[in-house]
Amino acid sequence: MCAREGGVAVSEIKVAFWNLQNLFDTTPSEIAADLGFLPEDGWTPAVFERKLANLAAVIRTMHGGAMPDLLGLCEIENEELAWQLARAAGRDDYEVAHDEAPDLRGIDTSLLYSRDVFELAGDPIGHAVHLRYRTRDIFQVPLRVRETGAELVVFVNHWPSRKGGVYESEPFRLAVANHAGRLVDRVLTFDRQEFLALPDTKESLERLNERWNRNVLLMGDLNDEPYSRSVLDFLQASSGLDHLEEPIRASGGRHLPAAKSYLQKQAYLYNPMWRLLTEPDRGTHYYSGSTNTMNMLDQFIVSRGLTYGLQGLRLAPGSVSIHTPALMTTRTGRPVPFEFDRRGVTRNGYSDHFAIQAVLETTG
Numbered sequence: 001m002c003a004r005e006g007g008v009a010v011s012e013i014k015v016a017f018w019n020l021q022n023l024f025d026t027t028p029s030e031i032a033a034d035l036g037f038l039p040e041d042g043w044t045p046a047v048f049e050r051k052l053a054n055l056a057a058v059i060r061t062m063h064g065g066a067m068p069d070l071l072g073l074c075e076i077e078n079e080e081l082a083w084q085l086a087r088a089a090g091r092d093d094y095e096v097a098h099d100e101a102p103d104l105r106g107i108d109t110s111l112l113y114s115r116d117v118f119e120l121a122g123d124p125i126g127h128a129v130h131l132r133y134r135t136r137d138i139f140q141v142p143l144r145v146r147e148t149g150a151e152l153v154v155f156v157n158h159w160p161s162r163k164g165g166v167y168e169s170e171p172f173r174l175a176v177a178n179h180a181g182r183l184v185d186r187v188l189t190f191d192r193q194e195f196l197a198l199p200d201t202k203e204s205l206e207r208l209n210e211r212w213n214r215n216v217l218l219m220g221d222l223n224d225e226p227y228s229r230s231v232l233d234f235l236q237a238s239s240g241l242d243h244l245e246e247p248i249r250a251s252g253g254r255h256l257p258a259a260k261s262y263l264q265k266q267a268y269l270y271n272p273m274w275r276l277l278t279e280p281d282r283g284t285h286y287y288s289g290s291t292n293t294m295n296m297l298d299q300f301i302v303s304r305g306l307t308y309g310l311q312g313l314r315l316a317p318g319s320v321s322i323h324t325p326a327l328m329t330t331r332t333g334r335p336v337p338f339e340f341d342r343r344g345v346t347r348n349g350y351s352d353h354f355a356i357q358a359v360l361e362t363t364g
Contacts, residue, residue, distance in 0.1 A: 269303060
């Protein structure tokens, strides 16, 4: 990134996502009481300040100390905490997009973005999935790169936990994955009314493909692996590129595809986390009770356009990594969680998840 009068000229954009592991303030609330994050439980102002400082210290090590231009967060109680974390990290160009999620647990997703690199391209939208209860948020944030005008739609995810058992809780994640896939389809395809209003021309086909090639970035703690059914079959995100290579094509001697074919179209996505699965004992979250103790629960997933750089941005090949700074990594390669007791005694912990990192390249 190089400085430029009136803004920033960018050749690459640094991206990260991190599950903060229960960043609550010390103000009493129903959800804080339920989960034991009150001063009388040991969650004192001093303990909170230490947690905040430790998280900020890790953020300052991301991307070789440059810090991310785009940082997705989950397990954060409210917007004010996102602002506090941004200030503690020392990056004064951060803006906060935040949604107060309606899930039962009451913890949110946020997106920090550099105002020098990005501007909002529309209103952020929170999407709750209604099961028998409202589940965790899918937070949609439309952005525009200031220097180039390239647009990027970001979805910050925190899918239902594995509490109660991986398979017992799987239906909840399948439902949320399916909903996330529908949200992506809305971004990449025209609805029925819009499609039927298009004239049968070459220009209309170009419009369909322009939309099909939009830049979409999903990030989050999916609480499932890249090879889980929720990700592979319901979100339709895989390590393969063959489905991504399919543009929208004309059919039946027309310029446009048949309405039935187009309106049933579902977007396939690319999951770059697969290449990290080949490394033993690598993952973003440690759980001793599973066969693979290091789980790849935190993931980036991208659209066709972002994979191939068709609209001004491209996921840099090989740039996806797990951020394992020495200050929060044990000798055996596990993250150091933040722990406290009722006396307010802590050890020097951070989060039970590692962050993930990637780079987006500008292509025009």
